[in-house]
Amino acid sequence: MTQETIKVLVVEDHHVVRQGLVALLNVADGIEVVGEAADGVEAIAQFRKHQPNITLTDLRLPRLSGVEVIQRIRMETPQARFIVLTTYDGDEDIYRALQAGARAYLLKGMTSEELIATIRAVHAGKSHIPPAIAQKLAERMGAEELTPREFDVLEQIVRGKSNKEIATELDISEATVKTHINSLLGKLGVTDRTQAATAAIQRGIVPLESLRKPGP
């Protein structure tokens, strides 16, 4: 069965979690951790260096997000295989990760047996999406895509800006802001800006970290 060992790259920014994962995987039969990375840039460097069979990665990473890591690596190595392992389960994250080419999406709550089984399965060419995740994905699929402009407006709403402020910020009229809001409310399936803000956060459309300060 396990005639060849599976080379795994572990990408995770929390030290203790990463060390734990490495420890877990290294005792597993036929799996060898060939590299570790604590952020997106490092992840790409480590990938180039070790050419792992499987890259196990978190989504929220410093410097480059997990999705970006997947996209960039697949540009140079399309056959690379990815498993996303994260705490978050916002629809948008799942969608984007799978869209980018991840073969599996696991939540950190799963057991190490499941993790190892998934690594073997993905290495064997299969995909694996747990039912709970598939469910969310299905919901997300039915939803309409926000246009770039609507996204800009939504972001400002989450930052607590008024229509007038958004108009100034994006250099458009307040009427236009209202138009965008109106259509994004519909797409998100909500009825006012406050609901839009919480929905955006919950679904991971606007990452909570981006709220701290950074202006455009």
Next chain:
Amino acid sequence: MTQETIKVLVVEDHHVVRQGLVALLNVADGIEVVGEAADGVEAIAQFRKHQPNITLTDLRLPRLSGVEVIQRIRMETPQARFIVLTTYDGDEDIYRALQAGARAYLLKGMTSEELIATIRAVHAGKSHIPPAIAQKLAERMGAEELTPREFDVLEQIVRGKSNKEIATELDISEATVKTHINSLLGKLGVTDRTQAATAAIQRGIVPLESLRKPGP
């Protein structure tokens, strides 16, 4: 130095993270993991059974939150010592954990050396709060406490309810709702309900998980 081994209870709901922590701690000198728990109720049972010197716990747990676990255990065993280890850094969480009697608050990003050093320090009777956390705590200290009623209203705001709906829900007049909102806006240092909602989520005043559905 380490004449006696420190007995540690690890409370963490994510399997892989917990296994990782246990693996890390067990190789450390003078530290022994005497029990593990995946939720709050189990944590209390394990504590009673093993009487650990240190309880290392996450805050977000199924069934009983980390804060509740700390409070309940300290009722029967006031000298119990707690280290909170979490991914989240909302001001409110930090405040409540420390308030409940935690001796240290660490983010999962820290190295295993730091973790082990902190366990030793806390066991030796010291407290340890990293500077970044102390900073947040200081901010939170300057803020006024929300009254229970204001909290109720805030929760409804986060759920996207209108003033009228909140009035019905809490069985008070819309005027009263407005009064509460007015005063909570002031306390949170924001100017409208949308900002109040995002601030509440960011600071951990209203947990994001509570948004899924559960009515009163």
Next chain:
DNA sequence: GAGGCCGTCCATCGATGGTTGGAGGTTTGG
């Protein structure tokens, strides 16, 4: 080139939200 989608703009209107400045009742703690 016709139909779509997008982004921009507009006006109007009713609904909702936030401000101000009261006022009365309760509970709690010194």
Next chain:
DNA sequence: CCAAACCTCCAACCATCGATGGACGGCCTC
């Protein structure tokens, strides 16, 4: 017992928001 903090309610005002129904040019695709 009194003060302080809380909860409740009110009215009336203005600002903001969201809904509606257009309108126009640009761009892409078929």
